[in-house]
Amino acid sequence: MKHFNADVVVVGGGHAGTEAASAAARMGANTVLVTLKIDKIGVMSCNPAIGGLGKGHLVREIDALDGVMGRAADAAGIQFRLLNRRKGPAVQGPRAQADRELYRQAVLGNLENQENLSIFEGEVAQFLLSGKKVEGVKLADGREIFAKSVILTTGTFLRGVIHIGETSTPGGRMGDSPSVKLAEQIDGFDLPMGRLKTGTPPRLDGSTIDWSILDQQPGDDEPTMFSFLSKHPVARQISCGITHTNVRTHEIISKNLNKSAMYGGRIDGVGPRYCPSIEDKIVRFADKESHQVFLEPESLSNNTVYPNGVSTSLPEDVQWAYIHSMVGLEDAVILQPGYAIEYDYVDPRALNANLSLKSVQSLYLAGQINGTTGYEEAGAQGLVAGLNAALEARGSSPLYFSRAESYIGVMIDDLVTRGVSEPYRMFTSRAEFRLSLRADNADQRLTPLGLELGCVSSNRKIVFLDKRERLTFGMNLLKGSTFTPKEIESSGISIKQDGKKRSGLDILAFPDVEFNHLSTLIPGSEKLDYDVKLQLSRDALYANYITRQQRDIDAIQKEERVEFPKDFNFRDIAGLSNELRMKLERFKPDNMAQAAKIDGMTPSALTLLLYHVKKRASELRATAT
Amino acid sequence: MDTIFALASAPGKAGVAVIRVSGPLARNAAEILCDGQLPPRGMTFRSLKTAEGDILDQGLILTFEAPKSFTGENVAELQVHGSNAVVSTVLESLGRLDGLRLAEPGEFTRRALMNGRMDLAQVEGLADLIDAETEAQRTQAVKVMSGVFSKRAEDWRKDLIRAGALLEATIDFADEDVPVDVTPEVNELLCKVYDDLKVVSSGISTAERIREGFEVAIVGRPNVGKSTLLNALAGREAAITSEFEGTTRDVIEVRMDFDGLPVTLMDTAGLRTTDDVVENIGISRAKDRARSADVRVFLVESDEDIDIEIMPDDIVLKSKVDLSSYKENGISGLSGEGVDSLVVRLTTTLKSRALKAELASRERHRVAISRAMNSLSSALNLLNSGPDAYDIVAEELRDASQALGMLVGRIGVEDLLDEIFASFCLGK
Structure with a gap:
């Protein structure tokens, strides 16, 4: 029997697993990625697109810490669109249609070239345990890998069941077998589990679609890239087609509802409300006579088309019928039927904010297993788990992401403090500090952290430091001198004569003032680089709001820094109501900020908790001396 | 960090009442009230004035500089004559200052703890405080719910959620089948809430309500x-x-x-x-x-x-x-x-019961409503710029909802998402 030793083992090669493995390896940890099939690494099982609103922010943040997703999406992007282009920069989200094959190659290539990382093909059959601590994994072929920390990213493979109409087959993704053995061992950990579902549409043969009569949606003229290191797309750019469901489509579906796995009562899992099946749409919005369907080419190298908006669990013959009822799809051939998939997830409230399990030592979970959906959500968790698993292997303290600093922090905090009631997807509205957590400043928010951790390449370091220097120079230039309303007016900018002196940044915040209007007041400002001007204008736009938010941010961060010791016993605190005590026992908050979010928490109860934390700390100090 | 204030001495008629202000703006706030400069640390005898310049009372102002104070922050203590009218007017004047808010129960203690400024023995009595707070909250809740707010608060909540949901739908589901311009409906909803708040706020005067006791x-x-x-x-x-x-x-x-x-x-x-x-x-x-x-x-x-x-x-x-x-x-x-x-x-x-809590909660309502009105009025102004400014409108709306939280209940992102998914067919 073969034995291997590693610092970090990552189980699963999906979007969480690849980011986790890369992050751990970038941190210098000797990392092993175990996956069922190497050629499935980085496969996009759902729609062939990366980014979007909130999601695009996550990709930028992953990239700011030198992760894989942004660069892979740029390499594979065949249509780039910046969503909300006309709205404020805080809510603009980069999105790209990706060539499935190019994306997979980009991710795999990235991992294969990553130092400190080995990829093993095989099925993880069980964890190697020592009491409540994970010490590695054993593969089905008998190989054993010992590690200081293990990251589990099983996606939908935990007791996955695929439903097409009245047929149900165990499986994690079309054509792959589910991980039953591992699921049984996870049962032994006695974690709180739940069941979710998600669905996909049938895949069509693009050569059988009549594109000539369909509306086309092209990409942006000036593509917005994901990675701070990318300049422009490399793959050929394409358009997507648009068609619509119609009365006949709806008739076919309504008539066959009882054959749908979901409506036939064969599915118990909860599905995402923002990604309903076509059956759901027709039942819930019965008065709507038509729904948009985007026809998204999956690849430049083959003809597969993803009809976005018609995911289903109807039988195959009904799928053929309703597809053919739509304009342009009259003769379309289905290459692979749509299906719904049900899978187990772990209630993420069982996790610490570094994504390690509270009840099992050295085991981290990332991705769909934590109740999320989406490549970007999975990738971001993979990154967090990878960094933390490497830190643990190194003997360093955990790294927590704050809601005040990143969407990553928002997501993890939502997951571990609130849990999920449907597959969790990122939205910009989840981030209360949305105006400061922008896609455009993700590098300024997070790359310094990456430099400190050592997970950022030297190339990115150079690019980032240069940009920061230019930005600081520009910012100082704008803030350096102030002007009276008279001076401002004489430079051609109309302004109220209120006697208040203003800096260049203040002036830039006025609607209708553009950067070039400042050139007479601030000589040299016109010579700043385009990207610096853009960034400074955005900072100026939100400056007032960001100052206001900063007070809240300071308060949250102060509370986040007060952590409960691991063995802190909430049961022993006299004076708390039973209800609160039970909730605290159940959720075991990591810090005061999390405790504050528990339902029914009162200010005095928080004070009481703080008192006990401080008392513990002073007792510890007393024993130490 | 907010600057917080509250009556620190026992409630009711007394010779002297002490109002404590703690936080970065503490001295600044006291200087505004006495319309003159104060030393960073020391004791000064001054007249306190309202924003309109009327003399409120004469009293001692004690200033402490961080970290050498009760809470470890900048602190000002106003010692005034202990009549309900004086105390409530001073509290009201403080509440009108930007960046200041009324302290939550136990908040001074919490800040002192945070900053390591408290002898731990001093907080042993916290358990009692929690009991008192729960009881005070219960009676408060019954009063508020059976009182003037109940029906209105429900409407405000519904309208704020609807307006927030409309804005967020255009932002977070921009690539879906949702309306692009929701300005008219949002405008109508927010105007309604704003006008309603205006009516209610004119009816709340802390001094008036205190007399009811x-x-x-x-x-x-x-x-x-x-x-x-x-x-x-x-x-x-x-x-x-x-x-x-x-x-x-x-x-x-x-x-x-x-x-x-x-x-x-x-x-x-x-x-x-x-x-x-x-x-x-x-x-x-x-x-x-x-x-x-x-x-x-x-x-x-x-x-x-x-x-x-x-x-x-x-x-x-x-x-x-x-x-x-x-x-x-x-x-x-x-x-x-x-x-x-x-x-x-x-x-x-x-x-022994909380007249303080009573007074505080009324003042809190007044402050909450006035903060919400400010934010709503900015939101309504920004709405004129149309969808381009929805991100900032949404921010103002979030602030208004947060301010009104104690009256209408917390409005979280889940409430908005519920409304969005109930109203629009999403999922392209």
């Missing part, structure tokens, strides 16, 4: 001697007494002053089952008022069941004790036996 309800079966007791307490014939059951059909109120504390005594209809429609209305009103009162005095003749929960601070007395030889825990409005000791008990109970 505590409510003490006298409850019991018919003809147990409630009205007689009220009259004895009030020293005048405020309630009509007679020997017939069910004489008091409505709630009768008498205002009194218990050692400086304003108290409203309420005589309620006797609780019994009856077919008399008018009396039944009286009984149900009596129950409502009794439940929402701060303290209830239960009069019982023997072991009767009364359909009102007895709370920890309530007083249960045996009535008509003049007719009995067993005097313990008894009272008689007719002979006056036990009346003095009831007054002492009530005064002690009420004093």
Whole structure:
């Protein structure tokens, strides 16, 4: 029997697993990625697109810490669109249609070239345990890998069941077998589990679609890239087609509802409300006579088309019928039927904010297993788990992401403090500090952290430091001198004569003032680089709001820094109501900020908790001396 | 970090009242109130003025510089004359300053703890504080809900959620089948809430409400001697007494002053089952008022069941004790036996209770409403710029919702998402 030793083992090669493995390896940890099939690494099982609103922010943040997703999406992007282009920069989200094959190659290539990382093909059959601590994994072929920390990213493979109409087959993704053995061992950990579902549409043969009569949606003229290191797309750019469901489509579906796995009562899992099946749409919005369907080419190298908006669990013959009822799809051939998939997830409230399990030592979970959906959500968790698993292997303290600093922090905090009631997807509205957590400043928010951790390449370091220097120079230039309303007016900018002196940044915040209007007041400002001007204008736009938010941010961060010791016993605190005590026992908050979010928490109860934390700390100090 | 303030001394009429302000803007706030400079650390005698320049009171202002203060932050302590009117006006003036807000219960202590400025023995009493807070919150909640806000607060909540959902739908689902311009509907919703808040805010004046003070309800079966007791307490014939059951059909109120504390005594209809429609209305009103009162005095003749929960601070007395030889825990409005000791008990109970919390919560409501109105008015202005400014409109709306949270309940992103998914068919 073969034995291997590693610092970090990552189980699963999906979007969480690849980011986790890369992050751990970038941190210098000797990392092993175990996956069922190497050629499935980085496969996009759902729609062939990366980014979007909130999601695009996550990709930028992953990239700011030198992760894989942004660069892979740029390499594979065949249509780039910046969503909300006309709205404020805080809510603009980069999105790209990706060539499935190019994306997979980009991710795999990235991992294969990553130092400190080995990829093993095989099925993880069980964890190697020592009491409540994970010490590695054993593969089905008998190989054993010992590690200081293990990251589990099983996606939908935990007791996955695929439903097409009245047929149900165990499986994690079309054509792959589910991980039953591992699921049984996870049962032994006695974690709180739940069941979710998600669905996909049938895949069509693009050569059988009549594109000539369909509306086309092209990409942006000036593509917005994901990675701070990318300049422009490399793959050929394409358009997507648009068609619509119609009365006949709806008739076919309504008539066959009882054959749908979901409506036939064969599915118990909860599905995402923002990604309903076509059956759901027709039942819930019965008065709507038509729904948009985007026809998204999956690849430049083959003809597969993803009809976005018609995911289903109807039988195959009904799928053929309703597809053919739509304009342009009259003769379309289905290459692979749509299906719904049900899978187990772990209630993420069982996790610490570094994504390690509270009840099992050295085991981290990332991705769909934590109740999320989406490549970007999975990738971001993979990154967090990878960094933390490497830190643990190194003997360093955990790294927590704050809601005040990143969407990553928002997501993890939502997951571990609130849990999920449907597959969790990122939205910009989840981030209360949305105006400061922008896609455009993700590098300024997070790359310094990456430099400190050592997970950022030297190339990115150079690019980032240069940009920061230019930005600081520009910012100082704008803030350096102030002007009276008279001076401002004489430079051609109309302004109220209120006697208040203003800096260049203040002036830039006025609607209708553009950067070039400042050139007479601030000589040299016109010579700043385009990207610096853009960034400074955005900072100026939100400056007032960001100052206001900063007070809240300071308060949250102060509370986040007060952590409960691991063995802190909430049961022993006299004076708390039973209800609160039970909730605290159940959720075991990591810090005061999390405790504050528990339902029914009162200010005095928080004070009481703080008192006990401080008392513990002073007792510890007393024993130490 | 916000700067917080609150009355730090005991509530009620007193020689001196101490109002503590803590946080980065503490000295600044005190300087605005006394319209002059103050030393970073020291004691100054000054006149305090309202924003309009009227003199409020004269008092001592103590300033402390971080970290050498009670909380470890910059602190100003205003020592003024201890009348309710002065105290509430000072609190109101502080509440109007940008960046200042009323402290939550125990917040000074929490800050002191955070900054390592507290001897741990000083906070041993926190458990009691929590009990008091829970009780205060309960009565507060009942009052707020049975009062002027209940129906309106529900409407505000609905309208704020709807407006937020519309804005967020255009932002977070921009690539889906949702309307692009929601300005007209959002405008209408926010105008409605704004106008409503304006009406309510003009009705809230802290000083006014404080005078209402505590409510003490006298409850019991018919003809147990409630009205007689009220009259004895009030020293005048405020309630009509007679020997017939069910004489008091409505709630009768008498205002009194218990050692400086304003108290409203309420005589309620006797609780019994009856077919008399008018009396039944009286009984149900009596129950409502009794439940929402701060303290209830239960009069019982023997072991009767009364359909009102007895709370920890309530007083249960045996009535008509003049007719009995067993005097313990008894009272008689007719002979006056036990009346003095009831007054002492009530005064002690009420004093220990949170007049402070009461005053605070009204001030809190006023501040909340005015902050919400500010944010809504900015939001309405920005709405004119159309969808381009929705991100900032949404931010102002979030701020307004947060400010109103204590009245309408917390509005979280899940509430908005629920509304979005119920209104729009998403999922392209």
